[in-house]
Amino acid sequence: MYGDQGWGGHQAVSGQDPYAQDPNDPYGQVPYPRDGYAQDGYAQDGYSPSVHGQDLYGQDPYGHQQYAHGYPQDGQAFPQQQQQSAWDQQIQQGQQAQQGYDNGGWDGSYGAGMDPNDPYGYAAQGGVQEGFPQQAAHEPPPQDAQMPGETQQMPQVPQEAPQEPRESPQDRPDDHPFFRTDSAADGGDSAADDDEDAASEGRSKKSKKSKKSKKAESGTKRRSGVACLFVTVVLVGAVGGGGYFAYDFWQTRFGPAPDYAGQGTGQVEVEVPDGSGNAEIGSILAEKGVVKSSGAFVEAVEDSGKFVQPGSYSLRKEMSGAAAVKLMLSPAGNNALIVTEGMRDAAVYAAIDKKTGVKAGTTAGVAKKEAKNLGLPSWANDNAKIKDPLEGFLYPSRYSVAKKAKPADVLRKMVAEAKRNYARQDLEGKAKELGLKSPLQLITVASLVQAEGITHSDFRKMAEVVYNRLEPGNSQTNGKLEFDSTYNYIKNQSKLDISVSEIKGYDNPYNTYFYKGLPPGPIGNPGADALKASMNPTSDGWYYFVAIGNKSQFSKTYAEHQKWVDKFNKQQRENNG
Incomplete structure (x- = not known):
C-alpha cells in the first residue's frame, strides 16, 4: 500500500542510502520527533514497524520484552541493534498506553469491524494515541513477516474466536415486574421456554430471536397499554396538582383574603390581650369563628384607618372583616369600661354594675367586703379614717368587661394596673x-x-x-x-x-x-x-x-x-x- 518499504518503515529517497548515518551520531541513531514517528533527512514520516500485531524486533503483542534471535544483553550494541532498541522502547510505550485502554473497560476486540482499507485500524480504534497505531489483535500475521536480516519466522499469535456482539440495554426487554406478562410474573411458560432455549444448543440465533419476539409481541402490547395508562394518570395528576398549587400561591400572595359576607349571627365573647397587633387579633377572631381569616380582618382595619384596642368584645359568628371592625369600634360591640382621670370609686362601681348586668350597689358591696383580697399594695389603707381603701387604686384606663364578668375580677384587674404603673415610680x-x-x-x-x-x-x-x-x-x-x-x-x-x-x-x-x-x-x-x-x-x-x-x-x-x-x-x- 505504501510501496517498497525501507528499513524501519522509512520510504527511502531514490539514490540515497536508507541506512545512512548522521556524522554526529556514530551509531546511526535516528532522532525522534515530538509525535513519535521516526524521521531522518532523507525519508518521509514512517509508521511503527509493527505488522499485523507482530513486533518485528522481538516484542510480543502483550508487551513482554523478548531477547530472541541472539540479541545481546550486556549493554553493548551494534549500531543497527541500538537503532532496533530505540524502536523497541517507542513501540513498548505505545503498547503500554494501549493496555491502559484495555484496563479502562474496553472489551479488547480491537479487530472487530476492521476496514480492509485501513490496515492499521485507525478508524476501528477510534482515537488511539498518535504515533502508536495498533493492528487488530485477532488478525493473523502474514507468513512472510520476518526481521530484517533473519531467516527465522516469528511465532504466530493464536487467533481468538470472534466475540458475539453484546446486547445493549435498549435491546433487552423490560424485566421490571410491572412490565412483565402474567405468565412471566407467575414463573410459568416464560421461564420454561427460557430453560428450553438455553438447553437447545443446536438451534440457531435466528430461531431464538424469532421465538422471543413472538412471545414478547403480545406482552409488549399489553405492557404498552398499561404503561400509557400509567403515564397518563401521572401526567394528569401532575398537571392537576401543579394547577392547585399555582392557584393557592396566587391566592395567598395576590388574591383577596378569604372572608365571610354579612353581619353574622349569634353572639361570641372575645378577649384580646394587651399588646396584640392587628394580625394577632385577626387570628383570635378567626379561631373563635368570627371572621373567616386573619387577613380579612387586617385589611378591614387598614381600610378603616383606626386602631382596635385590646379588651373584651361581644361579636357575632361568621361576620365579614369590615362588619367585625365596625362593631369592635362602636360602643355596642366593645365591652370597654373607661375609668377617666380623677374618676371616683363610686362612679367606677356604678359603671361595673351596669356593664356586668348586676344589681346597682353590688360592686360597691364587693369592694368593701373584699378590699383586702383584691391585691392592694402593702402601704395602702394605712389610715383607719379612710373612707374607701380602693380609692386611688382603680387606675384610669380602658378595661374590657364582659357581660358575665364578676365584679371582683374587674376590680382586681384595675388594682393590678395601678400597682403596675405606681411601681414604675419611686x-x-x-x-x-x-x-x-x-x-x-x-x-x-x-x-x-x-x-x-x-x-x-x-x-x-x-x-x-x-x-x-x-x-x-x-x-x-x-x-x-x-x-x-x-x-x-x-x-x-x-x-x-x-x-x-x-x-x-x-x-x-x-x-x-x-x-x-x-x-x-x-x-x-x-x-x-x-x-x-x-x-x-x-x-x-x-x-x-x-x-x-x-x-x-x-x-x-x-x-x-x-x-x-x-x-x-x-x-x-x-x-x-
Missing part, C-alpha cells in the same frame, strides 16, 4: 423628699391636683400650692388646704359655688376647711400626669388659685387672689341671671 423616695409620710400621701396629693386642676399645664402649679399650704408655719392658710374638692368628695357631688358657712361648719376628716393637712386618703383616681406633677412641683411661691372659665388663675398673695375671687363671683351672678 413613690417612697419622692414622698420623703417632699416631706410626706408615705407613698399613699403622695397618691393623695396627686388626687387633689387632678381634682382641682383644669388643664395639664395647671398641675405643677397646683402641686406647689398644696405643698406650700401644708407648711405648718405658713402665714397664708396656717396649714389648711381649704379645697372645695375634699368637701365635694364627702358629699359625692361636684359643686363650684359652696357657701363658706356651710363648708367650714362640716366636721369630717376629709373636710380640709375643718382639718389641717391632707385628708386620710385619695379623693379620686389620679392619672399619670397628675402623679408626675405631684412629684415635680414648681417653686414660684404660689399659694392661691381660682378657676375662671376654663382657666386657673394663680396668686402668691391673698390680696391678689381676692381680685380674682371678685371677678369669679361677678361671672357667677351673671350666669345665674
Whole structure:
C-alpha cells in the first residue's frame, strides 16, 4: 500500500542510502520527533514497524520484552541493534498506553469491524494515541513477516474466536415486574421456554430471536397499554396538582383574603390581650369563628384607618372583616369600661354594675367586703379614717368587661394596673423628699391636683400650692388646704359655688376647711400626669388659685387672689341671671 518499504518503515529517497548515518551520531541513531514517528533527512514520516500485531524486533503483542534471535544483553550494541532498541522502547510505550485502554473497560476486540482499507485500524480504534497505531489483535500475521536480516519466522499469535456482539440495554426487554406478562410474573411458560432455549444448543440465533419476539409481541402490547395508562394518570395528576398549587400561591400572595359576607349571627365573647397587633387579633377572631381569616380582618382595619384596642368584645359568628371592625369600634360591640382621670370609686362601681348586668350597689358591696383580697399594695389603707381603701387604686384606663364578668375580677384587674404603673415610680423616695409620710400621701396629693386642676399645664402649679399650704408655719392658710374638692368628695357631688358657712361648719376628716393637712386618703383616681406633677412641683411661691372659665388663675398673695375671687363671683351672678 505504501510501496517498497525501507528499513524501519522509512520510504527511502531514490539514490540515497536508507541506512545512512548522521556524522554526529556514530551509531546511526535516528532522532525522534515530538509525535513519535521516526524521521531522518532523507525519508518521509514512517509508521511503527509493527505488522499485523507482530513486533518485528522481538516484542510480543502483550508487551513482554523478548531477547530472541541472539540479541545481546550486556549493554553493548551494534549500531543497527541500538537503532532496533530505540524502536523497541517507542513501540513498548505505545503498547503500554494501549493496555491502559484495555484496563479502562474496553472489551479488547480491537479487530472487530476492521476496514480492509485501513490496515492499521485507525478508524476501528477510534482515537488511539498518535504515533502508536495498533493492528487488530485477532488478525493473523502474514507468513512472510520476518526481521530484517533473519531467516527465522516469528511465532504466530493464536487467533481468538470472534466475540458475539453484546446486547445493549435498549435491546433487552423490560424485566421490571410491572412490565412483565402474567405468565412471566407467575414463573410459568416464560421461564420454561427460557430453560428450553438455553438447553437447545443446536438451534440457531435466528430461531431464538424469532421465538422471543413472538412471545414478547403480545406482552409488549399489553405492557404498552398499561404503561400509557400509567403515564397518563401521572401526567394528569401532575398537571392537576401543579394547577392547585399555582392557584393557592396566587391566592395567598395576590388574591383577596378569604372572608365571610354579612353581619353574622349569634353572639361570641372575645378577649384580646394587651399588646396584640392587628394580625394577632385577626387570628383570635378567626379561631373563635368570627371572621373567616386573619387577613380579612387586617385589611378591614387598614381600610378603616383606626386602631382596635385590646379588651373584651361581644361579636357575632361568621361576620365579614369590615362588619367585625365596625362593631369592635362602636360602643355596642366593645365591652370597654373607661375609668377617666380623677374618676371616683363610686362612679367606677356604678359603671361595673351596669356593664356586668348586676344589681346597682353590688360592686360597691364587693369592694368593701373584699378590699383586702383584691391585691392592694402593702402601704395602702394605712389610715383607719379612710373612707374607701380602693380609692386611688382603680387606675384610669380602658378595661374590657364582659357581660358575665364578676365584679371582683374587674376590680382586681384595675388594682393590678395601678400597682403596675405606681411601681414604675419611686413613690417612697419622692414622698420623703417632699416631706410626706408615705407613698399613699403622695397618691393623695396627686388626687387633689387632678381634682382641682383644669388643664395639664395647671398641675405643677397646683402641686406647689398644696405643698406650700401644708407648711405648718405658713402665714397664708396656717396649714389648711381649704379645697372645695375634699368637701365635694364627702358629699359625692361636684359643686363650684359652696357657701363658706356651710363648708367650714362640716366636721369630717376629709373636710380640709375643718382639718389641717391632707385628708386620710385619695379623693379620686389620679392619672399619670397628675402623679408626675405631684412629684415635680414648681417653686414660684404660689399659694392661691381660682378657676375662671376654663382657666386657673394663680396668686402668691391673698390680696391678689381676692381680685380674682371678685371677678369669679361677678361671672357667677351673671350666669345665674
